[in-house]
Amino acid sequence: MPVSRDEVVYGFKFILGRDPESEAAIDAHLGFGDVATLRKSLMASREYRERHPLDLDLGYGTDADLERPAVAFLHIPKCAGTSLHMALTAHYGTMACPERHNGLADWPAGALAHYRFFSGHFDFPSLGLIPAEKVSIVTMLRQPADRLISLYRFLRAHTPQAVALEGQNMGLVALARALDPVSFFSHEMLARHPTVNNAAVRQLSGALPQKRWEALRPGDVYGAALADRSPELALATAQANLMGMAAFGLVERMDQSVAHIFAALGLAAPGGIGHFQQTGRIAQEHPALEPVAPVTADPALADALASHTTLDDRLYDMAVAVFAARQAAAAQGEEPA
The missing domain is CATH 3.40.50 (Rossmann fold)
Structure with missing residues (x-):
């Protein structure tokens, strides 16, 4: 006998830890012949494998x-x-x-x-x-200020239900939903956050202190990274790793x-x-997201963003120059530097 609607819902809750995202998702699983087959399918999903890699x-x-x-x-x-x-x-x-x-x-x-x-x-x-x-x-x-504005809009686009489902993994989302752009980027908890403050240099120069980039937990200690202890060395390391x-x-x-x-x-x-991840587009399609207004640029926002991009701006400027040189060399049939 095919599985029932309730069995599909319970399967999502117990195996994936969430409700089905839509009635269409439930309908897509009603064709399984028994609970064992449903369970096998859910455990083979990318979502389950990402959360439970050691079960493989x-x-x-x-x-x-x-x-x-x-x-x-x-x-x-x-x-x-x-x-x-x-x-x-x-x-x-x-x-x-x-x-x-x-x-x-x-x-x-x-x-x-x-x-x-x-x-x-x-x-x-x-x-x-x-x-x-x-x-x-x-x-x-990406141009660092543009990246941060896109990041803020993406965070704000998450629904309250998505925040509640993921809990502390979505702390950065909760903060973005609670604050306007200037207040968000001026918040003291983001002064050294690895996804916000000089994120490209941090990711390319050393270990990140968390698994999920959207996480922001009270009591998290940021500041032990190379980007905080020795900014110039962090930038040089990121540049070398990028060039390699x-x-x-x-x-x-x-x-x-x-x-x-x-x-x-x-x-x-x-x-x-x-x-695939343009906020305006996916907010219309993804059940965990909702439409958000564009961010209006002004001097206060520019100042708040600038405090987070001092190293990333320099890394990006170098990358732009190198990329242009490589494109020019390729056009001439030369080996890129």
């Missing part, structure tokens, strides 16, 4: 696994990462690791060895945990960036790339 029965990596190269996309929040992630995942399919947060350290090396593509909000040091002969790293950067990557791109030059990254990885570039 993947065995151990072989010598062959360890000798194969891998690709890692270091996703800085609100830098068009979901769009690039989807385009790259299309090439790797089941060889793409389901870890999308900064949680590679939670995985056994033998499990990681089964994958060839890693894409998430990883800090740079954790990429060294990927067991492969060679790891080709790529990333995307297989490729990087710029959100403002998306088409050229995608072509450049795919060429560097030896992959055929897609004909086009969708923009």
Whole structure:
């Protein structure tokens, strides 16, 4: 006998820890012949695998696994990462690791060895945990002030129900929903927050203190990062790590960036790339989001943003110059610097 509506709802609650997102989601699961099949399907979902990586029965990596190269996309929040992630995942399919947060350290090396593509909000040091002969790293950067405005709108777009469901993992969302842009970026708890304050330099120069970038928990201590202890060294480290990557791109030059990254990885570039995480668009489609008003730029907001971008601005300026030089060299048929 096919599973009932109540069994589907209870399955979502007990296995995924949430209610089904819509009636359509419930209907899609009513065709399972029994509860065991429903349970197997839910536990095979990307959502479950991301939350419970150690429940996977993947065995151990072989010598062959360890000798194969891998690709890692270091996703800085609100830098068009979901769009690039989807385009790259299309090439790797089941060889793409389901870890999308900064949680590679939670995985056994033998499990990681089964994958060839890693894409998430990883800090740079954790990429060294990927067991492969060679790891080709790529990333995307964005004009820092624009990134922060986009981040604020994305946070505010989350519904109260989404905040309640994720709890402390959504502390940054709760703060954004409670405050206007200037008050938000001026808040003392964000002075050294790894997703807000010079986020690109922090992510490229050292370990991040949390798994979820949206997290903001009372009592969290920020300030032990290299970016706080030695800002110039953090910037130099981030610049060196960026230059050592297989490729990087710029959100403002998306088409050229995608072509450049795919060429560097030896992959055929897609004909086009969708923009999956534009707040205005996904707020109309995603059940956990709602429409939000645009952010109006003014001098007070510019001052509040500037306090968070002193290092990222310099990293971005360098990236723009290097990217332009590489594009010019490619146009002339020369090897990029």
